[in-house]
Amino acid sequence: xxxxxxxxxxxxxxxxxxxxxxxxxxxxxxxxEMFMRSFRRYVLGLITAVALVLTSVPALxxxxxxxxxxxxxxxxxxxxLGVSYSYGRFNEASGQFTIDAADVTKNSIEIEVKxxxxxxxxxxxxxxxxxxxxxxxxxxxxLTFKSTSFKKKDGNKYEVTGDLTMHGVTKQVTTEAxxxxxxxxxxxxxxIAGWETTLTIKRSDYGMTYGLEGIGDEVTLTISIEGGAK
Numbered sequence: 001x002x003x004x005x006x007x008x009x010x011x012x013x014x015x016x017x018x019x020x021x022x023x024x025x026x027x028x029x030x031x032x033e034m035f036m037r038s039f040r041r042y043v044l045g046l047i048t049a050v051a052l053v054l055t056s057v058p059a060l061x062x063x064x065x066x067x068x069x070x071x072x073x074x075x076x077x078x079x080x081l082g083v084s085y086s087y088g089r090f091n092e093a094s095g096q097f098t099i100d101a102a103d104v105t106k107n108s109i110e111i112e113v114k115x116x117x118x119x120x121x122x123x124x125x126x127x128x129x130x131x132x133x134x135x136x137x138x139x140x141x142x143l144t145f146k147s148t149s150f151k152k153k154d155g156n157k158y159e160v161t162g163d164l165t166m167h168g169v170t171k172q173v174t175t176e177a178x179x180x181x182x183x184x185x186x187x188x189x190x191x192i193a194g195w196e197t198t199l200t201i202k203r204s205d206y207g208m209t210y211g212l213e214g215i216g217d218e219v220t221l222t223i224s225i226e227g228g229a230k
Contacts, residue, residue: 062100063191065227067111069093071194072225074113078203079216086215088129090143092117097227099182099193107150109160109177109195111225113143133210140168145223148172156180160197169206175199180224191229198222 074090092114100106115137118129130137147162156179164173177197185192200220204212 062098062103062106063193063229064096064098065191065193066230067093067095067097067225067227073222074111075222075224077220077222079218081214082216086120088118088120090114090117091119095225096230097193097195097225099179104150104152104158107147107158109145109147109162109225111145111223115141115143134208135167140166145173164201167206167208171201171205173199173201185228188228192226194224194226196222196224 069092072093074093075087076089077085077087080086090113093111095109095111097109098107115135116130118126118135118137120126120129129135142165144165145162147160149161151159153159153176158177158179159174160177161172161174163170165171175197177195180194180196182191182193184190198220200218202217203209203219204217
């Protein structure tokens with residue numbers, strides 16, 4: 001009865017092809033999926049490995065050094081009566097400097113000198129220099145320098161610009177500084193480094209005008225500092 005009904009409906013099972021699944025296509029699709037999955041795992045593993053390497057390598061960091069006053073010097077020289085030079089020094093100072101091997105513009109130097117520590121090997125002259133005619137150490141107890149820019153020059157030379165404050169007056173100065181050396185302390189193993197520079201200023205620019213007829217206006221400063229990493 002069913003067969004007759006189907007024949008009446010015009011359905012010819014003999015002529016109707018029964019489609020078979022393309023096993024090759026299924027198999028090919030499976031291979032593609034497997035490849036993509038493997039590729040994604042490979043990429044994810046590579047990204048993870050790179051991230052681990054990057055996080056395990058420390059970034060180049062700047063080293064900050066504390067000035068060792070015992071192994072540093074703050075000297076000055078000025079003409080006397082136009083025929084000779086008188087020398088002096090400041091015995092007490094502190095500060096720090098930073099050296100960034102990756103970016104020289106991040107280098108910096110900060111120095112604070114106690115004006116009352118001036119020493120010219122003559123007590124009477126030192127007393128005069130500490131008074132109102134010169135440094136006026138009671139009112140202006142410190143001399144300071146703070147760098148504002150660093151530029152690399154040839155070799156171990158740098159152009160350093162900064163603010164020099166003395167006798168209550170701040171002026172911008174630029175000097176060539178030498179990075180004398182870097183290394184490790186033989187006992188502690190801590191990083192150490194040192195700088196030196198010589199520059200000339202006019203004391204009258206800082207309000208020191210006493211005795212210009214006999215004591216030179218130009219003063220040559222020599223600053224030599226050594227520091228140990230904090």
